[in-house]
């Protein structure tokens with residue numbers, strides 16, 4: 350029996366890879382312009398990093414972690430998200446001694462033991478950006494601006510920024526109590542999971558998809574009505590700075606985000622590019638995460654973009670595949686050698702050149718050039734080659750011209766690069 354991939358783990362094939370490379374390239378370009386540096390974190394971490402960092406009473410930690418014991422009996426987990434690992438790296442390498450402000454980004458796979466379905470995988474990719482060490486609301490606005498700028502650069506146009514404040518350690522407990530008191534009265538309407546959530550973490554009920562739970566929270570108290578003066582003034586500043594940059598936002602009092610560590614600003618970006626509504630990304634401020642994992646008091650804010658989701662929203666009319674610039678057709682033995690020599694020379698010059706490996710007929714080589722969507726075909730006919738000439742066929746307008754072989758590399762460079 351042929352061996353297949355594990356369910357929920359996908360191959361990204363050459364026909365798709367152009368989109369991934371494009372999105373990654375744009376992320377690097379935009380984020381670096383905003384002063385962010387790339388960081389690479391390990392795939393495996395100690396389980397307690399996520400249990401403490403993300404929070405025990407979250408879906409990720411309760412149900413979705415890829416956790417196992419290694420041969421020495423240590424409990425390890427495949428990272429389900431990047432923020433906790435990035436924060437750990439910041440503390441472990443004392444990045445704050447160089448500069449208390451660290452602006453970091455990360456691109457890579459995450460692992461969650463979810464039920465695989467369209468758009469939900471067990472290995473999926475995220476682009477992450479985080480700022481550690483600044484509590485000032487101006488950075489909340491800046492991070493959001495960078496995110497929107499990036500999404501526009503990759504071609505998304507119909508975007509809506511949704512914004513909320515989740516309060517902080519001093520005001521959220523009051524809200525949780527208010528919410529719990531309200532929902533206690535309707536607890537018969539809640540699903541089994543939410544009955545449990547009501548005790549452990551009532552905010553999570555907002556994320557439940559079950560209709561009766563949605564009905565139960567429809568007129569529940571809003572966190573924004575419970576936040577303290579400091580959180581309210583922080584939120585006002587975020588809105589003010591977004592306004593200064595000319596960015597519209599939508600206040601969404603019921604958006605609470607799934608993770609425990611968020612404080613104050615929370616946001617999501619929704620795209621209407623494919624007609625229906627799609628949450629492309631979300632993030633927020635997490636001023637208590639560092640205390641949970643390392644004892645230091647470092648504020649943080651960031652976002653994670655699901656790459657599969659983002660790629661599904663890219664404009665359909667854009668071409669992401671890198672086709673060959675040139676196919677070298679070589680029908681004879683001698684010409685075949687010349688094709689090999691010339692192709693190698695062109696690769697060094699940055700021209701994507703393909704040639705035939707098998708000594709096939711000219712007709713079949715031309716068919717392959719067509720299938721590969723080569724822009725030009727250089728035909729090395731035996732007779733022409735003896736005279737030091739070759740025929741170049743333009744596959745777009747089907748015109749042909751005879752060219753002298755001694756200058757062929759320079760001529761092809763001019764054709765391909767236009768100078």
Ligand code: AMP
Pocket residue numbers: 430461463468469470471472473474475607628629630631653654655656657658
């Ligand atoms: P989260 O870290 O849960 O806030 O998710 C951030 C983004 O990652 C989401 O907007 C999704 O697009 C993406 N994402 C989360 N879980 C999965 C998954 N299992 N498969 C694919 N994408 C995911």
